[in-house]
Amino acid sequence: MEDGMNKRKFNTPEGEKQVFFKTGEFTEEEENEILDGFSKDSFKDLERKKEIMKTVCKKPMSKESQFTNGVNPLCQNDGDWMASDEQSSEMEVNDFLYALIRMIKPKTVVETGSYLGEGTIAIARGLEANGFGRLFSCDVIGDRVEFVNKQLAERNLFLETAQVIQCKGIDLIKQIGSTIDFAFIDSSPEGKVRGEEISALIPYLRPLKMFALHDTAPQHAQIRAMSQKVDLPSVYFNTPRGLTLYMKK
Numbered sequence: 260m261e262d263g264m265n266k267r268k269f270n271t272p273e274g275e276k277q278v279f280f281k282t283g284e285f286t287e288e289e290e291n292e293i294l295d296g297f298s299k300d301s302f303k304d305l306e307r308k309k310e311i312m313k314t315v316c317k318k319p320m321s322k323e324s325q326f327t328n329g330v331n332p333l334c335q336n337d338g339d340w341m342a343s344d345e346q347s348s349e350m351e352v353n354d355f356l357y358a359l360i361r362m363i364k365p366k367t368v369v370e371t372g373s374y375l376g377e378g379t380i381a382i383a384r385g386l387e388a389n390g391f392g393r394l395f396s397c398d399v400i401g402d403r404v405e406f407v408n409k410q411l412a413e414r415n416l417f418l419e420t421a422q423v424i425q426c427k428g429i430d431l432i433k434q435i436g437s438t439i440d441f442a443f444i445d446s447s448p449e450g451k452v453r454g455e456e457i458s459a460l461i462p463y464l465r466p467l468k469m470f471a472l473h474d475t476a477p478q479h480a481q482i483r484a485m486s487q488k489v490d491l492p493s494v495y496f497n498t499p500r501g502l503t504l505y506m507k508k
């Protein structure tokens with residue numbers, strides 16, 4: 260365990276989970292209140308959750324079945340995956356992004372839609388382990404941008420390895436342009452918005468460069484339909500929310 264951390268366990272209907280608090284940050288009574296909130300999953304309110312996450316170092320992961328609820332006919336065993344909420348990428352997707360970054364050694368990476376930064380941090384950690392490369396991520400919501408940049412700073416990843424900019428994904432792609440080696444497309448739930456990002460990205464990509472598109476499972480009908488029209492070699496990963504990896508010919 261990291262220095263200055265205090266591990267607390269708590270029970271949920273899905274079993275025991277743990278959270279790490281900074282030592283001395285909260286009184287025991289406050290820690291109990293927070294754990295109670297997590298165990299009842301009463302943090303639907305993003306502002307409240309963000310407030311807690313600023314000081315709590317790790318948040319509990321839940322079974323993905325809590326979020327996809329068996330709606331993906333291709334992937335009925337959705338309880339085998341984990342996620343911290345319905346918008347954050349699944350833990351396994353983040354692990355995959357980390358491994359992919361380690362494998363393909365990109366110099367410049369773009370992410371559209373940072374949200375609370377779980378994918379951002381996984382990619383940044385991969386770049387850090389590689390010893391080179393930079394991630395430019397974005398979100399349209401200012402306090403998400405601020406929150407993730409703080410998370411990066413706390414891990415010594417801010418600026419040199421990764422940063423989040425407040426802008427639309429398509430504008431970030433156009434700004435970074437032909438230096439992009441890998442992109443993680445995970446912004447708006449609207450297929451049109453992600454489709455425009457991909458249309459802008461493809462001409463910039465050099466041969467053998469890749470991008471991953473999240474939420475390509477059947478329940479995300481717009482994104483899935485758009486994903487199937489992209490004319491590049493691809494592989495679909497049959498996860499609860501679906502992930503498709505494309506490679507420029």
Ligand SMILES: C[S@@+](CC[C@H](N)C(=O)[O-])C[C@H]1O[C@@H](n2cnc3c(N)ncnc32)[C@H](O)[C@@H]1O
Pocket residue numbers: 346347348371372373374375376377378379397398399400403426427428429445446447448452
């Ligand atoms: C599914 S979440 C991203 C999850 C994140 N990649 C992760 O790994 O946990 C989508 C995010 O995209 C943001 N967003 C929506 N439209 C956008 C756009 N046009 N450009 C960039 N971000 C956008 C939303 O504010 C939201 O925070």
